[in-house]
Amino acid sequence: MNTTPSHPTFGILGARPRFNTLLVGDTTYLPAPERYESIFRDIFARQYYTNQGPLTSQLEQRLSVLHGMRHVVCVTNATIGLIMAAEAMELRDQVVVPALASTSVLQSLAWAGLEPIFCNIDSSTHQMNIGHVTDILNQNRGAISGILAVNQWGSICDAPALRSLASRFGIHLYFDSVHAFANVVNGASIGSLGDVEVFSLHSSQIMGGAEGGFLCTNDDALAARLRNIRSSYGAGTFTAVAKTSNGRMSEAQAALGLLHLDDFPQLQSRNLALLQRYESGLEKVSGLRLLKPSDTCNSNYAYVVCQVDESVFGMSRDRLIAVLKAENINARHHPCLEASLAYIAPEEDQLQHSVDVIRNYFQLPLGVDVSVHDVDQVCAVLAEARTYATMLKKIEV
Ligand SMILES: Cc1ncc(COP(=O)(O)O)c(C=O)c1O
Known part of the structure; x- marks a missing residue:
């Protein structure tokens, strides 16, 4: 009997995670x-x-x-x-x-x-x-x-x-x-x-x-x-x-x-290389937009931030984070970076667009513990999650 699944295996469906250990992505850099x-x-x-x-x-x-x-x-x-x-x-x-x-x-x-x-x-x-x-x-x-x-x-x-x-x-x-x-x-x-x-x-x-x-x-x-x-x-x-x-x-x-100041230029160029890899890996994943540092600034490239358009991607930001977590990929959003949400009253119509934007972003792993190969794997999971979004969003978590 052929037991090959008709779709890639996903950790959230009980398969072995793609990464054996958590791809943390914001591990503190420590000089020698x-x-x-x-x-x-x-x-x-x-x-x-x-x-x-x-x-x-x-x-x-x-x-x-x-x-x-x-x-x-x-x-x-x-x-x-x-x-x-x-x-x-x-x-x-x-x-x-x-x-x-x-x-x-x-x-x-x-x-x-x-x-x-x-x-x-x-x-x-x-x-x-x-x-x-x-x-x-x-x-x-x-x-x-x-x-x-x-x-x-x-x-x-x-x-x-x-x-x-x-x-x-x-x-x-x-x-x-x-x-x-x-x-x-x-x-x-x-x-x-x-x-x-x-x-x-x-x-x-x-x-x-x-x-x-x-x-x-x-x-x-x-x-x-x-x-x-x-x-x-x-x-x-x-x-x-x-x-x-x-x-x-x-x-x-x-x-x-x-x-740290001595080592900053190497950290910056390493991040840039990883960010560019994410950019090419996610180019064709519809419903997912990578925020690019603006043209007028030479960035430190310390953040990979994506915006999910649920209607196109087929699953919510939080469901996608759960799919990635089950693969040992530390995708996240930081409540302490969006503390303003606790202050903005639901009746503040003018701010609701910003609230929606904040509820649909997440960060991907970057930094000293992430390799180019890791980035390729993360992009592959994201592309597969997009393809199988209809099935994955039905899973109870
Ligand atoms: C945007 C932003 N502002 C301020 C701070 C506070 O910095 P500190 O931890 O040095 O007080 C942080 C901390 O991560 C931050 O991300």
Whole structure:
């Protein structure tokens, strides 16, 4: 009797998964242990662990050269950086943020006593919709003191349009550029898009420091305020500030950051090669659209994001994630990156399009533990899932 199935085998139907172990895809990159050992020995020899140590100053110096910025202020993490930025600019009342905003963005506003006003995102890029930001500013004259723009998925917002709106309405513009480390925008490095930009060195980012973050600004007075807010010990020019925090970067974080910075170009080109492989592998899979970093930016290529059109693909985003999970492929969406969904009321008609976009995206594995062969296999599963979508969507999970 012929027992060959009439369709490819799928883990979700009980077959052996395509990958023996989970293809994680966001495994933290770790430089070789000997390099850690050497840089940590120096820290122990100096017996100086924090309070703007030499490694923190060196990291600030290297990051300011990389970004062509007058000031880089290293901090413990990006969340505290965002809170410090709001405090340094003395924001009040309301701040415009995109409908796709992380827990950190929203919590930074909460800690600064600010109310988020959500604007739509564009479905093709996931970046802020400038027309909607303009409408919001026109309607809320006076109550809004700033725009907190998010450069999403290794790409960038329409920063010139946002800058011109900020100047027209006399409000501040600052950026969560956590996803956009080292992007180059129209030939110029990221960092100076707004009054201040905030970056993370969390281990999940392409440029890591275990934890850590930094802020970029070309405004001398703002930089002085940030350095005095960062810690009650201050650093640099003394400036009176109402509140201080503890956002100091430790020498251990700076050491890891420096090692990562050395290796960033290799990580970036490796990601680009994988992303291009995904692009060609998914070209003919209808109903699945790969978001491409915008033409005006040289991306860090740290994210592979797909948008599912259920009516064409034949199955929902969540069902597709379940199919991939059953093959040991870590496809995912991050609740903490879309924390805004909990704040957007169902009756907010204007934002429903963005909510739908957010409910239909997912990320595919990328990074140091993913090979070109892995990408080919993932693309093959996606193509087969599309072909057998009608059958797969009926399976109970
Ligand atoms: C878009 C975005 N903003 C902010 C943060 C917060 O960064 P941190 O963990 O350094 O506070 C993250 C964390 O992953 C993030 O993805």
